[in-house]
Amino acid sequence: MFKVLVSDPISDFGLQQLTRAADVEVDKITGLGEEELISIIRPYDALLVRSQTKVTRRIVEAGVQLKVIGRAGVGVDNIDLDAATSQGIVVVNAPDGNTVTTCEHTFAMMMALARHIPQAYAQTVAGHWDRKSFLGVELRHKILGVLGLGRIGIEVAKRAAAFGMTVIGYDPFLPEEKANKLGIKLTTVDEVIRTADFMTVHTPLTNETHHMIAGPQFDVMKRGMRIVNCARGGIIDEAALVEALDEGIVAGAAFDVFEHEPPAPDHPFLRHPKIIVTPHLGASTLEAQENVAVDVSEQVIHILRHEPFKNAVNMPAVPTDLLNKLQPYFTLCEQLGKAIAQMTDGAVCQVTVECSGELADLDISPLTPYVIKGILSHHLGAEQVNVVNAIHLAKFRDIHLVERKSLLTQSSSSEITIRLKTAIEERWVTGSALPSVGERLVRIGPYPVEISPDGFVLLISQKDRPGIIGRVGTLLGDSGINIATMQVGRNEAGGSAVMILKIDKKAPKNVMESLYAIPEIKRVREIAFD
Numbered sequence: 396m397f398k399v400l401v402s403d404p405i406s407d408f409g410l411q412q413l414t415r416a417a418d419v420e421v422d423k424i425t426g427l428g429e430e431e432l433i434s435i436i437r438p439y440d441a442l443l444v445r446s447q448t449k450v451t452r453r454i455v456e457a458g459v460q461l462k463v464i465g466r467a468g469v470g471v472d473n474i475d476l477d478a479a480t481s482q483g484i485v486v487v488n489a490p491d492g493n494t495v496t497t498c499e500h501t502f503a504m505m506m507a508l509a510r511h512i513p514q515a516y517a518q519t520v521a522g523h524w525d526r527k528s529f530l531g532v533e534l535r536h537k538i539l540g541v542l543g544l545g546r547i548g549i550e551v552a553k554r555a556a557a558f559g560m561t562v563i564g565y566d567p568f569l570p571e572e573k574a575n576k577l578g579i580k581l582t583t584v585d586e587v588i589r590t591a592d593f594m595t596v597h598t599p600l601t602n603e604t605h606h607m608i609a610g611p612q613f614d615v616m617k618r619g620m621r622i623v624n625c626a627r628g629g630i631i632d633e634a635a636l637v638e639a640l641d642e643g644i645v646a647g648a649a650f651d652v653f654e655h656e657p658p659a660p661d662h663p664f665l666r667h668p669k670i671i672v673t674p675h676l677g678a679s680t681l682e683a684q685e686n687v688a689v690d691v692s693e694q695v696i697h698i699l700r701h702e703p704f705k706n707a708v709n710m711p712a713v714p715t716d717l718l719n720k721l722q723p724y725f726t727l728c729e730q731l732g733k734a735i736a737q738m739t740d741g742a743v744c745q746v747t748v749e750c751s752g753e754l755a756d757l758d759i760s761p762l763t764p765y766v767i768k769g770i771l772s773h774h775l776g777a778e779q780v781n782v783v784n785a786i787h788l789a790k791f792r793d794i795h796l797v798e799r800k801s802l803l804t805q806s807s808s809s810e811i812t813i814r815l816k817t818a819i820e821e822r823w824v825t826g827s828a829l830p831s832v833g834e835r836l837v838r839i840g841p842y843p844v845e846i847s848p849d850g851f852v853l854l855i856s857q858k859d860r861p862g863i864i865g866r867v868g869t870l871l872g873d874s875g876i877n878i879a880t881m882q883v884g885r886n887e888a889g890g891s892a893v894m895i896l897k898i899d900k901k902a903p904k905n906v907m908e909s910l911y912a913i914p915e916i917k918r919v920r921e922i923a924f925d
């Protein structure tokens with residue numbers, strides 16, 4: 396008999412697959428704190444949660460029988476994935492079931508914002524008949540900027556068209572052709588900020604999206620913009636938003652999510668007249684809760700019964716027969732993916748994994764998920780992508796995957812080259828993994844290098860002129876950034892040149908800007924291998 400603990404309110408209808416199964420016993424005990432959960436988790440084979448239960452490392456470690464943690468929803472930021480992975484516990488989510496519901500909540504928020512509905516309701520029930528204070532605006536003929544055009548962002552864009560809105564947006568993975576079909580004009584974050592009348596964010600919260608809308612963005616924002624966040628708290632800087640509202644830059648904001656949930660009672664959003672809020676209700680409809688509960692219950696029962704399943708968020712898939720030969724290259728592939736994602740601009744169209752040397756005699760397909768994981772985790776957030784779901788995520792984004800074996804090699808050992816083709820450019824990077832030295836980048840584009848894929852690497856393209864290397868070295872030195880290694884190359888004297896520097900710490904934004912300000916420098920990229 397499998398024992399399943401449901402620790403958040405999850406739809407009874409959706410749980411029926413579990414509650415009616417002869418080999419499963421379900422306990423529903425909600426509202427538990429960490430200590431209480433730790434004290435009862437030991438006999439359970441599966442734990443099912445929504446977003447309230449914070450599945451901490453201590454809970455995971457106490458769950459010695461746990462085989463699976465199921466999340467009835469998309470975000471798994473309430474689950475310690477590292478802890479689950481290291482204990483061999485599969486984490487599954489239900490990414491599709493609440494898409495439409497969250498999209499509809501976004502529209503409800505946008506319309507409530509445009510017509511001041513919460514504020515007008517509060518005044519009316521308080522006995523005031525005030526028709527002057529709540530002059531609204533139409534959605535029709537307005538520009539809607541959508542940042543993040545994945546499942547929810549696309550649904551929002553489709554509905555906006557029906558309201559007569561013009562949709563512009565940015566997503567590093569939406570191909571232009573698909574955007575055109577959906578009537579979305581793909582543009583930059585900067586143009587969205589400068590031109591949209593309404594803006595809504597639908598990205599995950601990652602290092603890149605944290606405070607993607609903050610002080611500098613509000614400074615150049617179109618005056619009178621209205622902003623909606625039904626994705627994750629922290630994508631928009633809350634303090635900077637309040638300032639922008641008070642300065643009249645932003646006309647109003649509607650937030651379903653907060654940087655810290657629940658927000659403190661004195662949180663400025665809770666009493667600001669131009670902000671409307673809901674308590675993370677984006678996914679809270681009967682339909683969505685049934686959908687996600689059905690999806691996650693199905694996954695959990697498959698995993699407990701050792702049947703095939705989908706939507707694993709963390710499970711490392713290791714092919715049995717090739718494992719020993721391919722194992723040394725898994726980390727290399729992920730690091731090459733991370734490197735190429737950070738070196739290349741534009742929407743990703745094609746990823747090619749090219750192997751040479753001994754690898755060319757093997758089935759290299761198990762390497763591709765690691766490469767894709769490296770590439771996608773840069774944009775989607777490491778917790779969303781794993782070697783099980785990487786290929787599925789790439790296909791959803793119409794990324795063409797090519798595996799190629801090459802008989803030509805520039806070295807006697809096996810090498811892996813990752814080529815990334817985007818809508819605007821193609822770049823490539825080559826690595827090897829030798830037992831004596833571990834993983835190494837051996838070429839960046841055509842330039843030979845010898846770099847271990849860890850820490851931080853600066854790639855600088857410049858005109859081949861005397862003195863540039865010295866200026867870069869001085870600039871980094873003055874900023875307290877130590878250069879561990881430096882490699883330079885050029886196509887011809889006086890032509891184009893590159894500098895590849897391994898640095899001891901991350902170059903802050905002002906250093907990157909100072910590098911760009913050197914007239915001979917054409918391009919600077921920092922690769923962070925975390």
Ligand SMILES: NC(=O)c1ccc[n+]([C@@H]2O[C@H](COP(=O)([O-])OP(=O)(O)OC[C@H]3O[C@@H](n4cnc5c(N)ncnc54)[C@H](O)[C@@H]3O)[C@@H](O)[C@H]2O)c1
Pocket residue numbers: 469470490493494497542543544545546547548565566567568569597598599600603604607625626627651652675676677678679774775
């Ligand atoms: N409020 C709620 O209750 C609720 C419910 C469901 C989902 N969500 C949240 O909504 C968000 C979107 O969910 P989804 O299912 O559409 O996810 P998704 O993975 O389908 O889409 C996210 C998109 O964001 C894009 N993206 C990543 N970095 C970006 C950047 N810097 N700029 C622009 N785009 C970027 C990705 O390429 C991806 O296409 C997530 O944060 C999810 O957790 C909230």
Ligand SMILES: O=C(O)CC[C@@H](O)C(=O)O
Pocket residue numbers: 445446447467468469470471493675676677678679
């Ligand atoms: O469980 C919830 O209601 C939150 C859902 C949402 O934030 C998600 O990521 O799916």
